[in-house]
Amino acid sequence: HAIECRINAEDASKNFAPAPGSIGAYSEPTGPGVRIDSGVGPGGVVSPMYDPMVAKLIVWDADREQATARMLRALGEFEITELKTLIPFHKALLASDQWAAAETCRDLVEDKKWLKQLAFPKVEPSDSEEEEPKIERDYSVEVSGKRFEVKVIGAVLAGGGAAASNGGGRGAPKRRERSSGGAASSEELPSPLQGTVLKVAVEQGAEVEEGALICVIEAMKMENEITAHRSGKVEELTVTEGASVAAGEKIAKIV
Template identity: 40%
Template sequence: ESEAFARAVIDAGLAWIGPRPETIAKLGDKVEARKIALKVGAPLVAGTPNPVRDAGEVLAFAEQHGLPIIIKAAFGGGGRGMKIAWRMDEVEELYHSAVREAVTAFGRGECFVEQFLDRPRHIEAQVLADTHGNVVVLGTRDCSLQRRNQKLVEEAPAPFISEGQRERIHSAARAICAEAGYVSAGTVEFLLSTSGAISFLEVNTRLQVEHPVTEQTTGVDLVMEQLRVADGLALSITETPKPLGHCIEFRINAEDVGRGFLPTPGPVACFEAPSGPGVRVDSGVHSGSVVPGTFDSLMAKLIVSGATREQALARARRALREFRIEGVASVLPFHRAVIEHSDFVGEQGFKVHTRWIESDFAEPLAAALRAEPQPDTSLVRTAIEIDGRRVQLGLPAMLLQGLAGASVATTQAAGSAQAVDPDAVLSPIAGNLHAWKVEDGAEVKEGDVIAVMEAMKMEMQVTAHRSGRIALAAQAGTAQALGAVIAHIR
C-alpha cells in the first residue's frame, strides 16, 4: 500500500497492477477515508476530523465523547499503531506508544482518535472495480477472531448477520469505492456492534491475506481480475455472485499461544501440510525454512471449504489434526481449540468479537516446548592458527578431563541456576528492549509494567512477576534473546 512505489512503477513505464497512486494516498490516510465515508453517508462513529497534535487533544476528545476511545495511526493498519484507552490516566502513555509504533511500522506518526465500540465484530466487503465504471461487491467476510487487532481466522460469507446488515455493508462499500475512483481489488472494513450498529473502519487498497475465502465461495479468481483491470479490460462479473458454500481460513503463524501469542522466530524443522476434499494450503515456508524475527510471523494459510459452514468446520477439524509443524511454536493448538468452542461454532449464537481471545477465551493452552541445543561434550574445541589460517581444532575431552570437566560443570551449574532463579525477569520474546518504565533500584509491585519490548514492529509490555526491588540487567535499545535475563526483582 505504497503510493510512492506505485508511482515509481508507472513512471518507469511498467504496468501497475492495483489502484491508482492518488487513490492509495487518499484512502491510506484514514482521516481522509473517514471524510469520504461521511460524504457518501456510510455509517460511522464519532472521531477527530484531523490527526491530533498531542496527548492533550486526545484527552479533550475523551472528555467530550467518553471512554473507551481508540487511538489509531492515520497511515497504518494491521493492528500496529492502535491503542485502546479505558481510563483517563493511561491516555497519554498510550498515545505516545501508538505514535512510536506508527513511526516504526509506517514511517509516519500521525494519529487520530475514534469512539471505541466494545466487543464488536469485524465484517468486511471484498470489492472489485475497473476503468469502465463497474464497481462490484463480491461478498462479505467475518474477521472477528483476532489477537492484538490482527486477524487469525476469517470466513466467507460472514455468518450470523441479517440480510439488511449485509446489504448496508455492500451499499456503503460500493459508494465509498465509487466516490474514491477506486480501481482493482480492495477491501472495505466495518465494525458491527452488539447492538447491531455498523461503523466504517478503513479501506485496504490491496489484495488481503484472507482473499482466498472469497475466491473459494464466489468462483472468482481475484488475481486474474486484477490482471484484467490492469490490462484495461472490464471485469468478468458485474454483480454480486451467489455464494458457493462456505469457507474458513486459518492463519498459521509462528507464535506461542501458551505465552500470549508471542512471536517465535527460528528454524522450521518439520512442515507437513494437510490435504483432502475442500482443503487448500497457501504456504511460504517448508521444512528447513527460517522464520525471521524482523517480519510478520505468518507461515501459511489453511483454507477449508464446504457446501455449508458445518461441513467446512468438520473438514477443518480433520485438516488441523493432520497439520504438523516442528521447530517453532505455532498457533495450531489455538485453532484446534477454537474450532470446538461453542462461541465460534455458534450453536447458541455466534459470540466471537475482536477482543474475544483476551476477554472470553479461557481454555488453558500449554506453552510450546523449546528444544535447547545440546553441546557436544565429547570434544573440547579451540581456535588455532595453521599456516596463517584460523581453524577450529577439536580435542577428545578425555585428554583434557580435569580442565574440561571443571569448565563444563561450571557452565551447567550457571545455566541451571539461571533456569530456576525466582528473581529473574526473562525476556518474553526475541526482540528489542525498547525502554525501561522503571528506574534501577525502584520498588515495584506484581503486575506493574516495567519495560516495553518490540518485535515484528509491535510493542509488548513486560510486567513484574513479583513485588520487590528491581535491579536492571540489560540496557534499553539492546536486542534480547527469548528467555534472556533482563532484570532481577528481590
C-alpha cells in the same frame, strides 16, 4: 462457508508473543476444500526481522458446521515441528462453545488463564542425552610463564575428544544463563522472545506489583509488553532502550 486460519510463529500462551526459529518437519494438509498459501518448508527459518506468518490455511464447505469440521481435520494434519505456532490455539478456539454458538470469542482471546492452558510442553532431555558418556582428559598448560596441570571432563565428541564441562570455568555459568531462558530463577524475569527494547518503564530499585509493565520489546513488527512476574523490588535491570535482547536473556531481577 469459508474459514481461514493464519498459522503464525507465535506463542498464544504468552500473549501471542512472536516465536521465531527453525522449522523441523513440515507437512501441509490436503484434500477437497483445503487450500494452503505458504512459502516455507522443512528446515526453513522464521526470522525475527519479518512478519511471523508461516502459512494461511483456508477451507470451505456447505455450511459453518461442516467447514469447522474440515478446518479441525486440516489443522490436525498440519505438521510443523521445532517451531511454536498458533495451530494449538486455532484448534482450541474452533472446538469452543463460543465458536459453536457463532460468537466473536473475544473473551477467550483476552482470557490469559485460558491462553496459558495452550502452553507448549517443555522439552525434556532424552534418555540418550541423560546417559551420555563422559571422559576425563589431563592436560599441561602454561599461563603467564607458569605451568598448571588441569583435568577436562566432558561428553565424547565425534573425533574422540571431550567437550568442556559447563562447570569448568567461572565464566561458563554466565554464558549459559544468557542463552537459556529456562534456567532463570523465580526471582529473574527472562525475555520470552528475541527483539529490540523500545521502552523501559521502571528503574532499578523501584517497587513493582505483579503484572506491572517492565518494558516493551518489538519483534516481527509487534510491540510486546513484558510485565512483572511477581511483586517486589527491582534489584537488577539489565536492559536499556534501543538494545537487542535474546529469548531467555534476563531482563530484571525482582526480589
